[in-house]
Amino acid sequence: MKGKPNFISIIPLLVFVAIFLGSGLYFDNFYSLPSPIIALFAIVVALLLYREMPIVKKIELFFKGAGDKNVLQMCVIALLAGAFASVAKASGSIDSIVNMGLYYVAPEYFPVGIFVISSFLSFATGTSVGTIMTLSPIVFGLALESHSNTALIGASLLSGAMFGDNLSLISDTTIAATQSLGCQMNEKMKANAGISLPMALLTAILLLIIGNPEAAHFTHQVSVQHFSIPLVLPYVAVVVLSLLGVNVFVSLFSGILFSGAMGIGYGKFGFLDFTHHTYQGFMDMADIFFLYFLIGGLALLVEHFGGIQYLMNLIAKRIKHKASALLGMGFLVTVADVCVANNTVAILIVSKISKRLSETYRVPLRSAASVLDIFSCYAQGLIPYGAQVIALYQFAHTMDYISLVGYSIYLHLLLLGTLVYIYRRSNR
Helix, strand or coil, X not given: CCCCCCHHHHHHHXXXXXXXXHHHHHHCCCCCCCHXXXXXXXXXXXXXXXXXXXXXXXXXXXHHHHCCHHHHHHHHHHHHHHHHHHHXXXXXXXXXXXXXXXXXXXXXXXXXXXXXXXXHHHHHHCCHHHHHHHHHHHHHHHXXXXXXXXXXXXXXXXXXXXXXXXXXXXXXXXXXHHXXXXXXXXXXXXXXXXXXXXXXXXXXXXXXXXCCHHHCCCXXXXXXXXXXXXXXXXXXXXXXXXXXXXXXXXXXXXXXXXXXXXXXXXXXXXXXXXXXHXXXXXXXXXXXXXXXXXHHHHHHHHHHCCHHHHHHHXXXXXXXXXXXHHHHHHHHHHHHHHHHCCHHHXXXXXXXXXXXXXXXXXXXXXXXXXXXXXXXXXXXXXCCCCHHHHXXXXXXXXXXXXXXXXXXXXXXXXXXXXXXXXXXXXXX
């Protein structure tokens, strides 16, 4: 029997957010406590707090949620995405993408060039933090050498990194948004691209206009390593297969095999090394795998005992149609991300209520998934204690944060484009 909606029913979720936020502030590091451990503590609170049924039944309910088809799909997709990124990196694909971009970027076009390179790299790898950590030593080295505006350079890198985090087929946020809502990944990507790509193009034009006047007399003397265009093909193949509607498991598995074949063919590694790189990719995604599993069980407990309905009742009076439902989802995921400083976790926290809103107001799942992903990435990209901004400051200690936010043109345009998209839906 389901519980009645009340404040007590959402306490386990609040405990998760409070510990995540509190530990981050106390230790000055929002990743000091592993998020799966925080989720486990919140689950214990739920098991102790909800007294309407025996503990054995509550544990069964938890495993039912953790073993939900969508949750398990997220887990397996995360493993395949990690394996693909690991094998592609070992084969030299990532280095080729970076070096190819740097080879063609002239000093006066550093901002737009860095934006394009980081966009492609983050889209290919599905990680904004990884993109920032990969490119920052080169990017800020060039900025220092050319006396460029570090805030402009950093914002260009941040914007491109968040482009891929939002749109990539193998990004944690894309996986979480699509699988938790039951949305096809290629449908979400098409809807998302309709917003993201025009804003990215407009950003590139604006960065061209802004230019890099400080580096007008700088000679581009950076040593660019060798790159190979064929090594970029595995990423192209995964994108094309996904856009054609091929099952995401098939497309990612094909990408792993393609990258492995390229690595073996280029002499980067042997067959046994290929299997180890694949397994290492699995291990790299262990945290997110455990988090998906535990949050899936916690979410069903909270839903069963009235937590989701309680949140629905709180915002229901302000929701009149599809557009306001989408804005409500965007608001919820933004608040969640500001609290936990992790856009994947934020999406998982609000996924249940977002799916309920989608069903109630007949919002297309592709639209809901896109809005969740975009709003969470916007917040994540700009909060000063987020992993992305912290990663930037590891390489540019004197960068002005206010200027960084101001120059993050793509993120602001993405939010504006999303609001226009929602407004247009309200008029249909």
